[in-house]
Amino acid sequence: MLHNPSEKNKLFIGLMSGTSLDGVDVVLVEFNKQQPRLLSSYCHPFPKLLKQNLLETIHVNWTGSLQDIGILNQQLGELFADASLTFIQQENIDKNLISAIGSHGQTLWHQPEGDYPFSMQLGDASLIAEKTGITTIADFRSRDISAGGQGAPLAPAFHHEFLSDSNKNRAILNIGGIANITHLPKSDSGKTIIGFDTGPGNGLIDAWIASNSNNTYDKNGDWGRSGNVLPEILEILLRDSYFALLPPKSTGKEAFNLDWLKQMLGDKLQNNNPEDIQATLTELTAISIANSIEVDCDELFICGGGIHNTYLVKRIQHHLANIKITSTEDLGIHPDWMEAMAFAWLAKQTLEGQTSNLPEVTGAKGERILGAIHKA
Ligand SMILES: Nc1ncnc2c1ncn2[C@@H]1O[C@H](COP(=O)(O)OP(=O)(O)OP(=O)(O)O)[C@@H](O)[C@H]1O
Ligand SMILES: [Mg+2]
Numbered sequence: 590m591l592h593n594p595s596e597k598n599k600l601f602i603g604l605m606s607g608t609s610l611d612g613v614d615v616v617l618v619e620f621n622k623q624q625p626r627l628l629s630s631y632c633h634p635f636p637k638l639l640k641q642n643l644l645e646t647i648h649v650n651w652t653g654s655l656q657d658i659g660i661l662n663q664q665l666g667e668l669f670a671d672a673s674l675t676f677i678q679q680e681n682i683d684k685n686l687i688s689a690i691g692s693h694g695q696t697l698w699h700q701p702e703g704d705y706p707f708s709m710q711l712g713d714a715s716l717i718a719e720k721t722g723i724t725t726i727a728d729f730r731s732r733d734i735s736a737g738g739q740g741a742p743l744a745p746a747f748h749h750e751f752l753s754d755s756n757k758n759r760a761i762l763n764i765g766g767i768a769n770i771t772h773l774p775k776s777d778s779g780k781t782i783i784g785f786d787t788g789p790g791n792g793l794i795d796a797w798i799a800s801n802s803n804n805t806y807d808k809n810g811d812w813g814r815s816g817n818v819l820p821e822i823l824e825i826l827l828r829d830s831y832f833a834l835l836p837p838k839s840t841g842k843e844a845f846n847l848d849w850l851k852q853m854l855g856d857k858l859q860n861n862n863p864e865d866i867q868a869t870l871t872e873l874t875a876i877s878i879a880n881s882i883e884v885d886c887d888e889l890f891i892c893g894g895g896i897h898n899t900y901l902v903k904r905i906q907h908h909l910a911n912i913k914i915t916s917t918e919d920l921g922i923h924p925d926w927m928e929a930m931a932f933a934w935l936a937k938q939t940l941e942g943q944t945s946n947l948p949e950v951t952g953a954k955g956e957r958i959l960g961a962i963h964k965a
Contacts, residue, residue: 599619599620599621599688600617600618600619600620600628600686600687600688601617601618601620601687601688601689601690601691601933601934601936601937602615602616602617602618602673602676602687602689602690602691602723602933602936603615603616603618603690603691603928603929603930603931603932603933603934603936604669604672604673604690604691604692604693604717604929604932605693605928605929605931605932606635606665606669606693606694606695606712607693607765607766607928608696608765608766608767608792608841608842609765609766609791609792609795609806609894610635610640610643610644610695610766611632611635611805611806611894612632612633612634612635613632613633613635613668613669613672614630614631614632614633614925614926614928614929615630615631615632615633615672615673615676615929616629616630616631616926616929616930616933617629617630617676617680617682617687617933618930618933618934620933620934620937623751624751624921625751625922625930625933625934627922627923627926627930629676629680629682630923630925630926630929631672631675631676631679631680632925633668633671633672633675633676635668636668639661639664639665639668642657642661642664643661643695643697646658646661646697647697647698647842647843647846648848649848658697658711661697661711662711662712662713663713663716665694665695665711665712665713666711666712666713666714666715666716666717667716667720668712669692669694669712669717670716670717670719670720670721671720673690673717673721673723674720674721677721684721684722684723687723688724688936688937688940689723689724689725689726689936689937689939689940689962690717690718690721690723690724690725690726690936691726691727691729691932691933691934691935691936691937691939691960692712692714692717692725692726692727692932693710693727693729693928693932694710694711694712694714694727694728695710695711695712696708696709696710696841696842697709697710697711698841698843699730699740699741699839699840699841699843700843701734701738701739701740701741701839706734706740707731707734708730708731708734708740708741710727710728710730712727714726714727714728714961714963715963717963718963718964718965721965722965723965724940724962724963724964724965725962725963725965726935726936726939726940726960726961726962726963727960727961727963728960728961729743729932729935729939729945729959729960730743730959732946732957732958732959732960733946733951733953733957733959736946736948736953736954736955736957737952737953737954738837738946738948738951738952738953738954739837739838739839739951739952740839740951741769741786741839741951742763742769742771742784742785742786742839742950742951743931743935743945743946743951743959744761744763744769744771744784744927744928744931745761745769745771745782745784745947745950746931746935746945746946746947746950747927747930747931747934747935748761748771748773748784748931749771749773749782749947750934751922752773752890752917752920752922753773754773754775755775755776756775756776757775757887757888758772758773758774758775758778758883758885758886758887758888759772759773759775759886759887759888759889759890760772760773760882760883760886760888760889760890761773761889761890761892761917761927762787762878762889762890762891762892762893762905763790763891763892763893763927763928764790764791764874764878764891764892764893764894764895764896764898764901765790765791765893765894765895765928766789766790766791766792766795766842767786767788767789767790767792767840767841767842767845768786768787768788768789768790768874768877768878768893768895769784769785769786769787769790769839770783770784770785770787770878770881770882771783771784771950772784772883772886775887778885781949782947782949782950783836783883783949783950784836784947784950785836785837785838785839785881785950786838786839786840786841787877787878787880787881788829788831788832788840788845788873788874788877788878789845789870789873789874789877790874790893790895791806791874791893791894791895791898791901792842792845792846793845793846793850793870793873793874794806794807794810794813794867794870794871794874794898794901795807796846796847796850797847797850797863797866797867797870798812798867800847801863806894807867807871807898807900809897809898809899809900810871810898810899810900810901810903811900812864812867813864813867813868813870813871813898813900813901814868814900815864815868816862816863816864816865816866816867816868816869817865817868818865818868818869818872819861819865819866819868819869821857822854822857822861822866822869823869823872823873823876825853825854825857826850826853826854826869826870826873827873827876827877828853829849829853831844831845832877832880836950837950837951837952839951850870871898871900871901871904872904874895874901875901875904875905875907875908876908878905879905879908879909882909882912886912887912887913888912888913888914888915889909889912889913889914889915890914890915890916890917890919890920891905891914891915891916891917891924892916892917892922892924892925892927892928893924893925893927893928894925896916896924902914935959935960936960938958938959939958939959939960939962940962942958943958944956944957944958944959945958945959946959
């Protein structure tokens with residue numbers, strides 16, 4: 590792919606590896622028009638062993654050492670650098686035209702509350718800058734947390750910048766491992782933007798099918814669709830205090846996972862048909878999302894891998910019968926690449942010395958320039 594050199598400072602790479610550990614999303618985005626333009630995209634495979642190591646590290650019974658964390662940080666840095674270089678080579682991109690890479694990193698632990706709040710993403714950005722020769726910006730969440738915020742979600746700022754409609758109350762729903770919602774009020778509503786994690790996205794659905802079969806995800810939601818929702822189990826799961834918390838709030842895989850399910854359900858987990866549990870987990874996800882949608886919402890646009898779980902989307906629509914639900918594709922942003930595109934934009938903001946957190950979303954004391962710059 591050839592680009593005019595005058596486009597320098599407008600081309601950014603976004604790197605996103607979410608809680609699902611399904612792959613590293615890489616995008617090339619151009620920012621010289623009103624709307625960001627996705628020039629190309631690629632999903633780099635996530636090595637099985639690395640995925641296994643990460644899952645073990647966040648497990649309650651983990652007995653590893655600091656050295657293990659250091660090594661993981663390097664392995665992930667290498668993975669992100671390789672993902673970028675493979676993409677650049679495949680797409681025949683001139684590296685010199687890329688202003689920066691925005692790398693989310695792999696979340697190991699997200700703990701935005703308490704005396705020592707933090708959000709830890711691994712994937713050494715120095716190594717990415719060194720191996721690619723491209724300025725790399727990472728660690729976007731820490732500064733917002735230092736300013737008293739949740740450090741998450743960050744994508745609402747990107748949604749706010751490009752996807753608002755002055756005449757409609759719009760909501761953008763990202764269904765990744767965790768699901769997050771952004772409410773973009775119309776201009777005369779007198780309301781401010783709201784954004785928060787609603788709870789599990791595909792995370793529990795993936796974890797349950799993986800522990801019952803060789804599948805890593807429930808393709809099209811077919812397994813869940815084949816089961817029956819168990820009302821008693823659903824009620825127990827909905828009791829988790831996270832669902833009743835008011836925003837700002839954020840959560841992660843360290844909260845909603847297989848251990849959580851075992852803890853909440855005890856023997857009930859094994860004493861029911863596994864497909865009925867899957868239907869119930871899908872229903873839990875759909876209800877917690879639906880409960881997070883404002884009553885005056887006009888239209889809801891979905892992105893993230895969960896849009897491909899047609900059973901989940903059907904259940905969300907069931908609980909929100911009066912709201913028009915479609916894909917973010919209708920807004921010109923492909924649903925599979927929204928998050929990675931957001932990190933390309935976050936990198937641009939940092940490089941240009943612009944703020945990119947929304948205090949009304951994260952709860953931070955004020956707007957801040959996010960991220961750490963690792964020069965090429
Ligand atoms: N055809 C499909 N049918 C059902 N589910 C799918 C399908 N394709 C993808 N998914 C789901 O989407 C998930 C990946 O989604 P995505 O990449 O948006 O999440 P993520 O990497 O966790 O990102 P993040 O949490 O940061 O938003 C998979 O783990 C799977 O559960
Ligand atoms: Mg993903």
